[in-house]
Amino acid sequence: MQQFPDVELSNRLKIPILGLGTSHYGGYSHDAVVYALQQCGVRHIDTAKRYGCEEALSKSISESGVPRDQLWITTKLWPGDYGYRSAKEACRASCQRLGVEYLDLYLMHWPDCGVPGRSNRDVRAETWRALEEMYDEGLCRAIGVSNFLIPHLEELKEDGGVVPHVNQVEFHPFQQPWPLVEFCRREGVAFEGYCPLAKGQALDHPLIVALAHKYGRSASQICIRWSIQNRIITIPKSTKPERIRENCQVFGFTLADGDMERVGRLHTDKKLIRLGYPLWNG
Numbered sequence: 001m002q003q004f005p006d007v008e009l010s011n012r013l014k015i016p017i018l019g020l021g022t023s024h025y026g027g028y029s030h031d032a033v034v035y036a037l038q039q040c041g042v043r044h045i046d047t048a049k050r051y052g053c054e055e056a057l058s059k060s061i062s063e064s065g066v067p068r069d070q071l072w073i074t075t076k077l078w079p080g081d082y083g084y085r086s087a088k089e090a091c092r093a094s095c096q097r098l099g100v101e102y103l104d105l106y107l108m109h110w111p112d113c114g115v116p117g118r119s120n121r122d123v124r125a126e127t128w129r130a131l132e133e134m135y136d137e138g139l140c141r142a143i144g145v146s147n148f149l150i151p152h153l154e155e156l157k158e159d160g161g162v163v164p165h166v167n168q169v170e171f172h173p174f175q176q177p178w179p180l181v182e183f184c185r186r187e188g189v190a191f192e193g194y195c196p197l198a199k200g201q202a203l204d205h206p207l208i209v210a211l212a213h214k215y216g217r218s219a220s221q222i223c224i225r226w227s228i229q230n231r232i233i234t235i236p237k238s239t240k241p242e243r244i245r246e247n248c249q250v251f252g253f254t255l256a257d258g259d260m261e262r263v264g265r266l267h268t269d270k271k272l273i274r275l276g277y278p279l280w281n282g
């Protein structure tokens with residue numbers, strides 16, 4: 001079975017560059033996750049309390065028979081649980097639902113906090129202190145953030161001790177936040193991209209379709225390969241085993257520099273997920 005290349009985090013841990021996304025949007029498929037683990041060599045799975053599938057994922061992992069120490073499991077802390085004590089409770093509850101004793105990566109899901117009467121910065125700093133302690137205790141092998149922009153990261157740098165190991169942000173051909181990627185790289189924060197297929201919307205773009213023909217690959221493989229060649233950790237989601245297999249077959253070819261640049265010019269700043277959006281909508 002193929003092994004995916006890793007990206008080394010600032011604490012020397014290695015995260016597989018390609019993971020499998022899960023979410024409430026589009027449903028959860030137990031059979032697809034078991035297939036990914038057993039047949040495709042997937043060892044990195046991304047989830048979140050918000051997605052409501054941590055318990056289902058626990059069952060899929062257990063049925064797959066893949067030992068815990070061979071897996072990279074990321075889950076996320078929802079803003080409704082921000083705060084020192086509630087963050088710790090939420091992390092333990094996520095571990096319980098996932099059936100694990102530790103997490104490989106725990107992320108603050110959004111920079112917005114929504115705590116009445118308190119500044120977002122204060123709440124983020126207090127919450128981050130809880131994550132730092134859980135990192136020190138080994139409950140979380142790595143800690144990070146998601147959807148954080150440069151000002152959020154700068155504030156956290158002033159307020160916290162541990163530099164986030166990862167920032168997980170929307171990244172696909174139509175959304176290429178290069179200044180943020182470069183800032184993260186300078187600061188030792190690994191950049192992880194979500195929605196690598198633009199939720200499927202990139203798959204019928206004429207350039208992506210043309211490149212798929214040129215390389216004898218699918219449009220989805222072109223998008224995922226483009227993220228990986230940009231050294232971006234990426235977590236496409238599919239509920240269909242045959243698509244997961246396809247999405248994992250991205251290591252046997254290379255996009256030419258000129259084609260990387262052509263996809264690089266598709267950036268329109270289109271965002272599928274808006275800052276603050278899931279606080280009330282999902």
Ligand SMILES: NC(=O)c1ccc[n+]([C@@H]2O[C@H](COP(=O)([O-])OP(=O)(O)OC[C@H]3O[C@@H](n4cnc5c(N)ncnc54)[C@H](OP(=O)(O)O)[C@@H]3O)[C@@H](O)[C@H]2O)c1
Pocket residue numbers: 020021022023025026046047109146147168169194195196197198199200203218220221235236237238239240243244246247273
């Ligand atoms: N941190 C955050 O705030 C945040 C936000 C959004 C997402 N995420 C993470 O990122 C993961 C991926 O994001 P996403 O699911 O929104 O978007 P995505 O991976 O860009 O796209 C998923 C969509 O593409 C379809 N698809 C997948 N593979 C395909 C293929 N080979 N051919 C044709 N269609 C294909 C899927 O449908 P089928 O299921 O029918 O195959 C699904 O509709 C999520 O699961 C989640 O873990 C994080």
